[in-house]
Amino acid sequence: MRHLLSTADLDRAEAVVVLDTAAQMAATQSREIKKLPTLHGRTVVNLFFEDSTRTRISFETAAKRLSADVINFSAKGSSVSKGESLKDTALTLQAMGADAIVIRHQASGAPHLLAHAGWVDAAVINAGDGTHQHPTQALLDAFTLRRHLRPGLGEDLAGLRVAIVGDVLHSRVARSNVHLLHTLGAHVTLVAPPTLVPVGVEAWPCEVSYDLDATLAAAPDAVMMLRVQRERMSGAGGGFFPSPLEYARRYGLDGARLRMLPDHAIVLHPGPMNRGLEISAEAADSPRSVIVEQVANGVAVRMAVLYLTLAGSSASAPIEETR
Amino acid sequence: MSPRTTTDSVLVTGAALLGEDLRDVLVLDGVIAAIADAGTLAADPRAADVRHVDGTGLVLLPGLVDLHTHLREPGREDAETVLSGTRAAAAGGFTAVHAMANTTPVADTAGVVEQVWRLGRDAGWVDVFPVGAVSVGLEGTQLAELGAMATSAARVRVFSDDGKCVHDPVLMRRALEYVKAFDGVVAQHAQEPRLTEGAQMHEGVVSAEIGLRGWPAVAEEAIIARDVLLAEHVGSRLHVCHLSTAGSVEIIRWAKSRGLPVTAEVTPHHLFLTDEHARGYDPVFKVNPPLRTEADVEAVRAGLADGTIDIVATDHAPHSREDKDCEWDAAAFGMTGLETAVGVVQAAMVDTGRMTWADVARVMSANPARIGRVDEGPTAQGRPLAVGEPANLTLIDPAVRAVVVPREQATQSENSPYRGAELPGRVVATFLRGRATVLDARPVAPAGATAFDGADA
Numbered sequence: 116m117r118h119l120l121s122t123a124d125l126d127r128a129e130a131v132v133v134l135d136t137a138a139q140m141a142a143t144q145s146r147e148i149k150k151l152p153t154l155h156g157r158t159v160v161n162l163f164f165e166d167s168t169r170t171r172i173s174f175e176t177a178a179k180r181l182s183a184d185v186i187n188f189s190a191k192g193s194s195v196s197k198g199e200s201l202k203d204t205a206l207t208l209q210a211m212g213a214d215a216i217v218i219r220h221q222a223s224g225a226p227h228l229l230a231h232a233g234w235v236d237a238a239v240i241n242a243g244d245g246t247h248q249h250p251t252q253a254l255l256d257a258f259t260l261r262r263h264l265r266p267g268l269g270e271d272l273a274g275l276r277v278a279i280v281g282d283v284l285h286s287r288v289a290r291s292n293v294h295l296l297h298t299l300g301a302h303v304t305l306v307a308p309p310t311l312v313p314v315g316v317e318a319w320p321c322e323v324s325y326d327l328d329a330t331l332a333a334a335p336d337a338v339m340m341l342r343v344q345r346e347r348m349s350g351a352g353g354g355f356f357p358s359p360l361e362y363a364r365r366y367g368l369d370g371a372r373l374r375m376l377p378d379h380a381i382v383l384h385p386g387p388m389n390r391g392l393e394i395s396a397e398a399a400d401s402p403r404s405v406i407v408e409q410v411a412n413g414v415a416v417r418m419a420v421l422y423l424t425l426a427g428s429s430a431s432a433p434i435e436e437t438r
Numbered sequence: 439m440s441p442r443t444t445t446d447s448v449l450v451t452g453a454a455l456l457g458e459d460l461r462d463v464l465v466l467d468g469v470i471a472a473i474a475d476a477g478t479l480a481a482d483p484r485a486a487d488v489r490h491v492d493g494t495g496l497v498l499l500p501g502l503v504d505l506h507t508h509l510r511e512p513g514r515e516d517a518e519t520v521l522s523g524t525r526a527a528a529a530g531g532f533t534a535v536h537a538m539a540n541t542t543p544v545a546d547t548a549g550v551v552e553q554v555w556r557l558g559r560d561a562g563w564v565d566v567f568p569v570g571a572v573s574v575g576l577e578g579t580q581l582a583e584l585g586a587m588a589t590s591a592a593r594v595r596v597f598s599d600d601g602k603c604v605h606d607p608v609l610m611r612r613a614l615e616y617v618k619a620f621d622g623v624v625a626q627h628a629q630e631p632r633l634t635e636g637a638q639m640h641e642g643v644v645s646a647e648i649g650l651r652g653w654p655a656v657a658e659e660a661i662i663a664r665d666v667l668l669a670e671h672v673g674s675r676l677h678v679c680h681l682s683t684a685g686s687v688e689i690i691r692w693a694k695s696r697g698l699p700v701t702a703e704v705t706p707h708h709l710f711l712t713d714e715h716a717r718g719y720d721p722v723f724k725v726n727p728p729l730r731t732e733a734d735v736e737a738v739r740a741g742l743a744d745g746t747i748d749i750v751a752t753d754h755a756p757h758s759r760e761d762k763d764c765e766w767d768a769a770a771f772g773m774t775g776l777e778t779a780v781g782v783v784q785a786a787m788v789d790t791g792r793m794t795w796a797d798v799a800r801v802m803s804a805n806p807a808r809i810g811r812v813d814e815g816p817t818a819q820g821r822p823l824a825v826g827e828p829a830n831l832t833l834i835d836p837a838v839r840a841v842v843v844p845r846e847q848a849t850q851s852e853n854s855p856y857r858g859a860e861l862p863g864r865v866v867a868t869f870l871r872g873r874a875t876v877l878d879a880r881p882v883a884p885a886g887a888t889a890f891d892g893a894d895a
Binding site: 123200201202220221222223224225227228231232244245246247248287290313314315316317318319 | 641642643644645646647648649650651652654718719760763764765766767768
């Protein structure tokens with residue numbers, strides 16, 4: 116894997132390799148000494164044009180557990196139209212000898228540009244670009260789903276039914292998951308008010324529903340709630356829904372809806388949550404919720420992605436002890 | 439007989455007139471003096487001391503007229519100047535361009551339009567007809583002094599806030615009414631602003647997948663529908679710039695069926711490229727209005743062929759490298775087009791059998807000149823190829839196919855979406871009132887200003 120820009124670039128076999136590698140990584144993380152020498156001497160740059168403490172810390176932890184040197188480059192505050200350009204930043208990092216660049220950017224396509232403009236030799240890992248993709252989030256979601264619902268190395272998610280609920284229009288998490296879960300054999304249903312579904316969604320490999328209760332009544336294996344920004348209701352925010360209360364009534368996952376799910380079903384959320392808006396405290400804190408586990412799995416998945424992009428798919432297994 | 443000034447005289451032999459019959463065309467002192475069967479005029483004593491140009495295998499068209507060019511001067515001379523832009527126009531087979539008003543300062547006063555007009559005259563590559571802004575500063579609130587621009591030396595007849603839409607319906611109504619006093623036309627950039635806030639590309643399947651903010655077709659169509667109805671209400675001419683959607687074609691078709699004086703243009707890129715090109719996030723494909731779908735491309739081709747769309751205009755929009763070498767969201771809208779227009783139109787319309795070269799002459803010369811009201815007087819453009827007419831001529835070799843290399847073009851900017859693509863149709867020679875501006879497919883520097891003084895006052 117040269118870069119990781121979009122889950123649409125992964126075929127089933129490649130995706131399963133990432134999940135299997137992540138499982139090996141996760142197995143090492145229950146040891147007392149969590150650090151592996153795998154990427155010793157390599158430099159990973161976290162290049163964040165947009166604030167995301169959670170994602171940055173997750174990548175930083177993953178890189179450090181693999182013994183890489185980590186440089187955090189926060190370009191926060193520099194808008195796309197002013198300040199240091201992406202190109203100049205990239206050339207700077209290239210001059211400093213970055214082996215991998217983990218990029219978070221508010222403009223869709225910025226990681227693609229970084230990977231293909233010829234500015235850098237480093238592996239480029241997309242940590243979220245605009246409303247396009249957030250592939251490691253989808254991989255950690257798939258990893259979490261597999262662990263609970265299809266455990267075992269080499270497994271995919273064939274036949275699983277997953278509902279993704281919320282602001283699909285603005286969500287890179289939804290786009291990444293639709294592609295990846297479809298590639299892994301799952302059936303995805305997007306659930307949102309029609310204002311938060313993009314025009315053109317008909318080409319996506321999924322179904323679309325405007326009715327959360329009907330979707331839950333069909334007994335999905337997992338429900339993934341997306342973050343909804345409160346300001347989306349205001350005129351300035353686009354006026355996508357009338358009020359947070361109406362949103363929560365129609366599309367929030369509360370206790371009653373939680374109890375509609377089959378016993379084995381799990382609840383996911385990429386975080387950070389708006390408790391009381393898209394998810395109630397009862398649902399967020401229930402035993403079905405795997406939201407905290409997603410965070411831990413995120414480190415394992417990002418270790419796997421860093422390993423596969425930096426050490427290359429031809430390299431030997433990262434951890435000789437496992438299997 | 440006094441000796442001919444050979445710079446403004448030429449004999450073109452054996453060219454296919456409008457792509458049809460093979461003819462010799464003799465130009466003396468900037469005027470077409472004779473048209474006769476191929477092989478007959480070389481013996482004409484009047485042709486003795488004029489330049490002979492072999493037109494064998496070439497198509498002879500009237501000089502092309504672009505109703506929609508961004509020359510960027512004054513203000514953005516780093517991207518293009520009147521000199522470099524008009525040189526590119528000549529290289530593309532044009533003998534006249536209309537220079538859009540969104541310069542810095544905006545061309546919203548008689549002073550600025552006269553400056554652009556004089557720069558064009560001094561450059562001498564093509565006739566430059568400045569477009570005047572509809573509103574002061576393109577801000578869409580107050581009418582600019584349209585009358586002053588109309589009666590200036592630049593004789594402005596086309597008014598446009600292009601780059602921005604005249605979205606206020608009252609201001610649009612007033613502009614449509616006001617320009618009737620001097621037979622002007624409002625050229626509308628149809629873009630409903632609220633529906634396109636932050637818009638980056640056509641809203642559809644591709645935008646949904648790649649996560650760029652959508653520019654819906656309805657934002658164009660809603661404004662065109664409104665303007666057509668306004669034009670009917672006040673009895674004014676309306677010109678629709680760079681129409682790009684199937685729905686827009688339908689609205690124009692409806693307007694014409696009602697006999698309304700509405701004209702429409704399409705760009706070469708909307709005849710040729712689709713939103714699929716956005717997938718690689720290369721901002722060279724970022725343009726406003728955006729590249730649309732395959733179905734829209736088919737609709738604008740059909741509309742151009744059946745006369746619903748009156749003209750092809752380039753919307754040549756040069757940008758400096760730093761405005762394109764960046765993230766898509768941060769990049770400027772626009773692409774160059776003067777030097778690829780003929781090739782793209784040949785590929786999209788002629789080679790597909792949908793139009794003849796005579797049709798090309800209609801949509802790229804006669805119609806735009808008539809809409810811009812530059813088709814009369816001693817310096818008329820867009821006139822037929824006939825004896826006594828000004829000798830504005832373009833010679834095209836339709837058999838040549840060449841790869842587009844932006845760096846080698848005459849325009850100062852390199853933002854051509856056809857980089858690396860092979861296009862047919864080379865412009866071999868261009869003549870502005872008999873004087874060669876392009877020969878052997880290379881621009882020929884004018885020897886200073888011509889006798890053209892443009893103004894009828």
